Amino acid sequence: MARKKKKVPGLNASSTADISFILLIFFLVTTSMDTDMGLARRLPQPPEPNQEDAQIDVKERNVLNVRLNAAGNLMVNHDFIDVNQLRERAKEFIQNKSNNPKLPELHAKQIDLLGTCYVTDKHVISVQTDRGTPYNVYFLVQNELVAAYNELRDDLAIAKFGHPYARCNEDEQIAIRTYYPQKISEAEPKNYGGN
Amino acid sequence: MAKKKGSRELPELTTSSLPDLIFTILFFFMIVTTMREVTLKVKFVVPAGTELEKLEKKSCVSFIYVGPPTDQLRAQMGSGTRIQLNDRYAEPREVMDFVAQERTTMPDPASQVMSMKIDQHTQMGIITDIKEVLRKSWALKINYSATRRGN
Numbered sequence: 521m522a523r524k525k526k527k528v529p530g531l532n533a534s535s536t537a538d539i540s541f542i543l544l545i546f547f548l549v550t551t552s553m554d555t556d557m558g559l560a561r562r563l564p565q566p567p568e569p570n571q572e573d574a575q576i577d578v579k580e581r582n583v584l585n586v587r588l589n590a591a592g593n594l595m596v597n598h599d600f601i602d603v604n605q606l607r608e609r610a611k612e613f614i615q616n617k618s619n620n621p622k623l624p625e626l627h628a629k630q631i632d633l634l635g636t637c638y639v640t641d642k643h644v645i646s647v648q649t650d651r652g653t654p655y656n657v658y659f660l661v662q663n664e665l666v667a668a669y670n671e672l673r674d675d676l677a678i679a680k681f682g683h684p685y686a687r688c689n690e691d692e693q694i695a696i697r698t699y700y701p702q703k704i705s706e707a708e709p710k711n712y713g714g715n
Numbered sequence: 716m717a718k719k720k721g722s723r724e725l726p727e728l729t730t731s732s733l734p735d736l737i738f739t740i741l742f743f744f745m746i747v748t749t750m751r752e753v754t755l756k757v758k759f760v761v762p763a764g765t766e767l768e769k770l771e772k773k774s775c776v777s778f779i780y781v782g783p784p785t786d787q788l789r790a791q792m793g794s795g796t797r798i799q800l801n802d803r804y805a806e807p808r809e810v811m812d813f814v815a816q817e818r819t820t821m822p823d824p825a826s827q828v829m830s831m832k833i834d835q836h837t838q839m840g841i842i843t844d845i846k847e848v849l850r851k852s853w854a855l856k857i858n859y860s861a862t863r864r865g866n
Contacts, residue, residue, distance in 0.1 A: 558830060
């Protein structure tokens with residue numbers, strides 16, 4: 521009698537697996553595991569409202585003028601160059617190995633872990649675009665400039681610490697960032713080179 | 716007698732825990748999944764770059780889409796470059812409200828990142844306008860969305 525009572529027909533749950541499989545496949549398909557990638561940049565702080573055009577005087581030798589016109593042509597200081605040449609040009613400018621008087625000034629600076637170094641900490645790369653410049657050209661230029669910094673930092677990290685910048689610990693990264701500070705200024709846009 | 720009968724039959728593989736197992740995987744995917752919460756009204760092909768960084772802290776990322784309207788909407792909207800915020804087209808000045816509104820939903824507004832998904836054939840004028848507004852609204856961390864390209 522008692523045994524018979526236990527034999528309540530169980531709910532057939534064998535299809536639950538199928539149902540959850542279907543749900544699982546739905547989420548597998550809709551899921552976007554791909555991580556968003558992009559070029560990270562930082563905008564300058566907004567100008568103070570009461571601050572009237574406080575032009576910071578920057579010596580001409582300390583500035584690398586990168587100009588892009590509406591046709592997507594690239595001009596660095598006074599030369600038209602190709603985007604592929606920009607990386608080398610920027611590296612040469614940031615480093616100023618030969619203490620060239622046309623390239624940024626070198627200053628002695630005491631940096632933790634690295635000692636006293638001569639660095640071009642006053643340099644500025646100014647990117648100026650036209651309103652008609654195509655975005656992909658601008659992006660390529662930004663990419664090349666960031667690449668120039670990354671290559672220099674990697675070279676320095678390997679020379680000093682024996683491993684690339686990404687594998688450095690925090691103190692080492694700070695030291696390298698002090699040596700090669702990233703200074704890409706996004707100048708106010710100008711309307712030149714055609715409308 | 717009953718015992719003997721039971722030992723003769725092959726014990727069936729129990730599949731009763733299979734649904735639980737599948738449900739566990741299901742829940743995992745339900746949690747990690749991030750469905751695009753907006754329907755795209757602009758189409759864009761982002762440029763390709765080499766020096767890309769991953770976007771971390773997904774909860775602190777807001778997206779701005781810039782590009783020409785999709786094919787279905789082109790008849791009404793034309794083919795000029797448009798900005799999309801959330802589910803609608805917007806003007807550059809509306810970005811400021813968008814930033815403020817996004818900030819209220821973020822656990823850590825200080826690390827807000829604006830991910831700019833911009834079509835590669837866009838002209839810089841509209842992008843400059845957006846950047847100016849972003850500067851004014853103190854959303855200074857931006858990320859130009861791109862795909863990876865081999866050297």
